Amino acid sequence: MKNFKYLLIMIIVFTISSCSKDTYNDHDYHLERINVISAELPDELIYGRTYEIKVNIELPNSCYFYYNQYDYIYDENTRLIYPIVHVDDDISCNQKITETTFSIPLQVLQKESYIFKFYQGKDSDGKDTFLTFEVPVI
Template sequence: MKKVFLLIGLLGLVVSCSLDDNNTNVNYEFVPVVDYELPDTLVYGQRYQFPVSYVSPSSCNQFYGFDYDIEDSTRFVYVVNKVFENETCTETPTDTVETLLNFEVVYKYDYIFKFFNGVDENDEATYLTDTIPVKR
């Protein structure tokens, strides 16, 4: 009886899986933040959702999430897009996308937020920067 269930399970697995992925490749890239909203102060122990806006470069871009780097009290924030290669895309550099950044205040010092804003002529990252004090 166990062999019958094992055989049925394996057959179901083989039938439900497809090896044809239509040759779709996915890459991930940082996209520049164009706007964000932060409060004037943060409260220790509170959770927040900050609206963050970026311009979607094409219809092949899709919001994937956020990436962070932490250096002392500085939070470097990057919007990450999933980019579908080998697709028919339309350029949409004017479509602004807004998403929410979840943030929890876990330290009692002031936070410095640096939102990735692109690269300059020397291929150096540029940032939109704000310092937000924390109420203790």
């Protein structure tokens, strides 16, 4: 039985060490926040209802990919939204700009107005700038 354990361990070690990184077709990439160009929100929200907020972003070239990833940060009645893109590094990209739209589900669970701040890049001082909407709740 002891010999079987050692044999099994050797097989597992050999299998793991023989796996090549190349078989996974790895490539270099990084994640980056991307600017929001517009957002569609209702004029008012009804307490208890669920909405889909549509957000438009612009991908600057073919190395940028959006996979429905974003940071959604709560700060009292303010919501900060930062779309995140996957950017391929060290490959050639065409300079075709593409626009894409994604949705954020929103369940209205507060009676105060919502303030939505959509990331629009950094100003000359390096501070985040936002496209801002205040939507009352009825």
